[in-house]
Amino acid sequence: MSLPSTTTAPSWTEVAGAFPALRQTVNGHPLVYLDSAATSLKPTVVIDAVSEYYRDYPSNVHRSVHTLAGRATEAYEAARARVAGFIGTRAENLVFTHGTTESVNLVANGWARRHLQPGDEILLTPAEHHSNLVPWQQAARATGARLVYAELSPEGHLSMAALRAAFTPRTRLVTVAHVSNVLGTENPIRQVVELAHRHDAVVVVDGAQSVPHLPVSVTELGVDFFAFSGHKMCGPTGIGALYGRPDRLRETDPLLFGGEMIAEVDRERATWADVPYRFEGGTPNVAGAIGLAAAVQFLESVGMQRIAVHSRELAVEAAERLAPLPGAAVYGSLANRQAVVAFNLAGVHPHDVAQVLDSLGIAVRAGHHCAQPLMATLAIQSSARASFYLYNTREDVDRLVDGLREVGRYFGR
Amino acid sequence: MSLPSTTTAPSWTEVAGAFPALRQTVNGHPLVYLDSAATSLKPTVVIDAVSEYYRDYPSNVHRSVHTLAGRATEAYEAARARVAGFIGTRAENLVFTHGTTESVNLVANGWARRHLQPGDEILLTPAEHHSNLVPWQQAARATGARLVYAELSPEGHLSMAALRAAFTPRTRLVTVAHVSNVLGTENPIRQVVELAHRHDAVVVVDGAQSVPHLPVSVTELGVDFFAFSGHKMCGPTGIGALYGRPDRLRETDPLLFGGEMIAEVDRERATWADVPYRFEGGTPNVAGAIGLAAAVQFLESVGMQRIAVHSRELAVEAAERLAPLPGAAVYGSLANRQAVVAFNLAGVHPHDVAQVLDSLGIAVRAGHHCAQPLMATLAIQSSARASFYLYNTREDVDRLVDGLREVGRYFGR
Amino acid sequence: MVSAKWGDILGANLDELYREVILDHFQNPRRMGTLPEATHTLGLHNPTCGDKIAVDLQVEDGRVADYRFSGHGCSISMASASMLGDAVVGKPVAQATEVARGFVDFLTNPQSQETPPGDLEALGGVRKFPARVKCATLAHNALMEALAAHGVHAEPH
Amino acid sequence: MVSAKWGDILGANLDELYREVILDHFQNPRRMGTLPEATHTLGLHNPTCGDKIAVDLQVEDGRVADYRFSGHGCSISMASASMLGDAVVGKPVAQATEVARGFVDFLTNPQSQETPPGDLEALGGVRKFPARVKCATLAHNALMEALAAHGVHAEPH
Numbered sequence A, B: 001m002s003l004p005s006t007t008t009a010p011s012w013t014e015v016a017g018a019f020p021a022l023r024q025t026v027n028g029h030p031l032v033y034l035d036s037a038a039t040s041l042k043p044t045v046v047i048d049a050v051s052e053y054y055r056d057y058p059s060n061v062h063r064s065v066h067t068l069a070g071r072a073t074e075a076y077e078a079a080r081a082r083v084a085g086f087i088g089t090r091a092e093n094l095v096f097t098h099g100t101t102e103s104v105n106l107v108a109n110g111w112a113r114r115h116l117q118p119g120d121e122i123l124l125t126p127a128e129h130h131s132n133l134v135p136w137q138q139a140a141r142a143t144g145a146r147l148v149y150a151e152l153s154p155e156g157h158l159s160m161a162a163l164r165a166a167f168t169p170r171t172r173l174v175t176v177a178h179v180s181n182v183l184g185t186e187n188p189i190r191q192v193v194e195l196a197h198r199h200d201a202v203v204v205v206d207g208a209q210s211v212p213h214l215p216v217s218v219t220e221l222g223v224d225f226f227a228f229s230g231h232k233m234c235g236p237t238g239i240g241a242l243y244g245r246p247d248r249l250r251e252t253d254p255l256l257f258g259g260e261m262i263a264e265v266d267r268e269r270a271t272w273a274d275v276p277y278r279f280e281g282g283t284p285n286v287a288g289a290i291g292l293a294a295a296v297q298f299l300e301s302v303g304m305q306r307i308a309v310h311s312r313e314l315a316v317e318a319a320e321r322l323a324p325l326p327g328a329a330v331y332g333s334l335a336n337r338q339a340v341v342a343f344n345l346a347g348v349h350p351h352d353v354a355q356v357l358d359s360l361g362i363a364v365r366a367g368h369h370c371a372q373p374l375m376a377t378l379a380i381q382s383s384a385r386a387s388f389y390l391y392n393t394r395e396d397v398d399r400l401v402d403g404l405r406e407v408g409r410y411f412g413r
Numbered sequence C, D: 001m002v003s004a005k006w007g008d009i010l011g012a013n014l015d016e017l018y019r020e021v022i023l024d025h026f027q028n029p030r031r032m033g034t035l036p037e038a039t040h041t042l043g044l045h046n047p048t049c050g051d052k053i054a055v056d057l058q059v060e061d062g063r064v065a066d067y068r069f070s071g072h073g074c075s076i077s078m079a080s081a082s083m084l085g086d087a088v089v090g091k092p093v094a095q096a097t098e099v100a101r102g103f104v105d106f107l108t109n110p111q112s113q114e115t116p117p118g119d120l121e122a123l124g125g126v127r128k129f130p131a132r133v134k135c136a137t138l139a140h141n142a143l144m145e146a147l148a149a150h151g152v153h154a155e156p157h
């Protein structure tokens, strides 16, 4: 089931129809999937692209002159070009990794450990996902650099004033999520870059929650490094990417050694292949890259601008309707958010909220969302989180709100 | 198309019938796929297991209480148990990685950098794949340890005498491929372990070419660490594993930081989750793990002992029939080999050999096979390589031999 | 009206997990607090949600003379910690450990022959909700580790 | 008999790649060797197969007075290196670079308008065999890099 190949963009009903997981009931109810910030559902075109590779040309890449290998190599490199184009850059600036986490670790290891000196400062926010925090803690420990936090505004947003105040002559690197996976905040990356580059600091952006939802051009943003994951943007698991400005990539050491990332190897030493291949040690996730390219094509056919408006509208509506529920706390600004709504109901643990919702066929996440320092900043242990994507509808918001009334009733009895 | 669910093992014709890629012609000829050492073809049951995950329960693992997440978590952990069982160990000793390369890098970074001292020695052979060589070069550079090579026997085999002679009181780690991806040699791991453990050295085995072909029990072998890849054993790309003895895993540092590998995180520091989760930073390749479990089940249904005999017989027959061809050089011992036959034809470059064979529908690999130091040891630049697996037949050997006659004719004209 | 229709299914489904006695322990937890004179104390947390439950024990003459738990958690983890106190206070330490071990087995081993004592049996519904097993066993694991640290070992975990 | 049947298809298929003139250059390479007096020299290797081809140039009065290549490679890379010599000896360095750049464009850019000089055009079949493009362009890239290192730049690569 692929989308009708008209020149006009598909309707939201057609879009939702492309996701086979939605054609099921959960605990007797049609599934409402509100956990896309953890991982998205997959459209049939992506599933088919993966199957086709495994069925017809399941070959390794870059290694053989035979026909299947040629076809696999071509598809893999075409995927690189398409994914690069999707974020506004060229193939040679795009490294395939296994996800945002590996991408950030690659920069924290390969760039930061090589360039940071004792006393240098890494500037970040308390809202970072563990994947964009723990690698920097490790890099700081290894180099003698230190982490400096720019506190959030009272609404939980990155504050440019706080960021500005946090810069010192030792600030060498600024790292921040493009969109927070808890607060839904979109951070003003262009301003961050302008400020950071005026201080000669490198900017690393965690795009795990932005690339699935917003039109992104790393070139326009002007960032030095940009990380994201395929599985959150309708793509396969085990694939992601790192964009690096060409000069930055060239001054980055590889993270994984072996396989085709080399130029010449003798017994004692090795030299590296060109960028970006030197960062892709070992057999890559070929099926993943091909599936990710299909996901990108699918998202483009729907239109990133439309998707951005759609998920934002649903999230804002959900936030505005949840806030007045008895005992409800919605985190972050009500109106200024992307696809994510984190919340709590007084006296009911998020696990119990999620459990009752699940019994109604509604999938939300409960926990610390890999953002324990943010939980501490918000003075909570954990929260429930509903996240929206292109296949969600206003009826899904209705079901969520009704479901939360049931939660209140159930635990209020 | 799955295998008939009889209690008797399937015939080789039934086995080959399970691989849809074989139902195609390449350059007008039915495909003969002799590049399984690079990556194997995939049976329908594996393709279907991957599609089913993406279609029905494409959820993240370990993170949510909703039904889809529960199903995904259960499938992912069941996959860990099955893959662990396949190599004779328990789930808690098996780390999912993205492949052999990441597995070896994890040990070289997380164990070796923490335990090696300047002057310590890492013992290995000149036949190692770059993925089991370059990470050790890097670990040696980082720690001040040095690499010591145990030379191969004249037939290109690991020689226990040479290995014994290479041990010194500074030998802390021995690393070796279980089966060479060029020579097809099966190395006597049990003897290596016995010797190494007598010297208190840790043993790391690169099982990329053995797990697909031989019954393997890491417990019986007694190794400390054991690495392998899913894509070479009928499984998906982007998934692999590392076995570690429980005590060794506990003394290993993680390689990738972030996501669910943590226990507690505050702004300045983090503690790690239990083994094996602490080594699985970031969203794992869930589809890959599930597909790999399906591959293991498929291989078990055929029978690893049968597979071992089958691919070995084909490889030995191929080696014996290639050797007498005009100008042919076959590397390694003729009779004592697993599924791999590397060879050259005098005056014809391996690229040209592979190109002509491809025009006949026969896929072989040409190159240095990520083993440049071995190429140097053999005093060649590169070679052609035919590798065999459970779906190959004696007719495939016939086609290869006939094809090589054509190569000779073509370049002899 | 939509929620009315759901009501039935909701009850049928969830009440296996959230038995009345569980919600009662959650809303009126027994022995919540700390023991200033604790002889054994250990906190464990559930990495998924960051919840932490600490168990304080006062062991006298080889018996669990007193028990308190503290921290925060979901209904299941709090109720389980509350029930555990009822089940171990007054018991010899070996028997207390055995209660905790048996309860973990009851929830995690499909072949289990265990019948947990007292209200703990009401947590049997958790077996159908594997994601909640960690919640239900948090206090039990803490008690076992606390006692094991002083020589009363249960199975390795 | 099997190979007889294959024979036809073999010819149809492969002869586009392995044109007679290519096999001739491969079997009788022109200007193989080194130049002891080289003014420019550069080796490049093909990471897939480990092959290395080095180009030596003797530039006099802004012209490529002499050219030699050395190393080992497949029929395509050797023939291409051999043909390249014929095409550049005697030419001004800018024109030599232009030959190499145009040839790379001819093989890698589907919209290319280039017609390579001399025997090089016979390598057009390589376009249908993308895995061999690296082989066919190895000497050309070496020549461009060698000259670029002394200020005669082609397009960035």
Ligand SMILES: Cc1ncc(COP(=O)(O)O)c(C=O)c1O
Pocket (backbone or CB within 6 Å): A259, A281, A282, A283, A284, B037, B038, B098, B099, B100, B101, B102, B129, B131, B132, B177, B179, B180, B181, B206, B208, B209, B229, B231, B240, B370
């Ligand atoms: C012996 C050996 N070791 C390691 C590897 C690397 O495996 P991967 O590329 O799956 O990481 C391979 C295959 O490429 C191999 O044959």
Ligand SMILES: Cc1ncc(COP(=O)(O)O)c(C=O)c1O
Pocket (backbone or CB within 6 Å): A037, A038, A098, A099, A100, A101, A102, A129, A131, A132, A177, A179, A180, A181, A206, A208, A209, A229, A231, A240, A370, B259, B281, B282, B283, B284
């Ligand atoms: C903001 C953010 N950063 C990083 C990650 C980590 O991504 P992955 O688990 O795909 O590596 C996530 C998702 O889990 C995220 O939401």
